[in-house]
Amino acid sequence: MKVAITGTPGTGKTSVVSFLAGKGYKIESFDELAKNFIVGYDEDRKCNIVDTEVMDKALGNASEEGIVFIDGHLSHLLSVDFSIVLRCNPSELEERLEAKKWDKVKIGENLEAEAMDIILLQACDMHGGHVIEIDTTNRKAREIAEEIAKIAEDGFTGVKTGKVDWSEWLMEYAGQI
Secondary structure (H helix, E strand, O other): OEEEEEEOOOOOHHHHHHHHHHOOOEEEEHHHHHHHHEEEEEOOOOEEEEOHHHHHHHHHOOOOOOOEEEEOOOHHHOOOOEEEEEEOOHHHHHHHHHHOOOOHHHHHHHHHHHHOOHHHHHHHHHHOOOEEEEEOOOOOHHHHHHHHHHHHHOOOOOOOOOOOOOHHHHHHHOOOO
């Protein structure tokens, strides 16, 4: 079973999957898998452009035993059995991205994407009811990894989406990003 661990940059994906790896789960890095599918470079965003459709076709036929978590903010664009979307209040997300020394434009773009549920909407569009969102605001990566491990043990059931809402933040900061 393939499970995407996705979310806006800075929501805690890599930190969480490091704890999942410590629990014995197999982890794949989207960025590592994508190296053979880079088709260009986006100068404005300072990132590689990946042909996720070709990548998905190439990787789609690989069968996996057990659960494999695919870590990356584009991993929900792959043919996975479930997507777990990590979410973070944009105010805290801003602090996290500033700590990474990201430039203001890139930070603003990512805050807006988080507030507008962009990755969640894409994941739901691709995977329907097989999407779970988890709020990482003010939480430790170990705690979130424990929650994900429990979700996996329970067969990916329970509350899935609709519990995270940053619309108040968006209304307050609209036009200031």
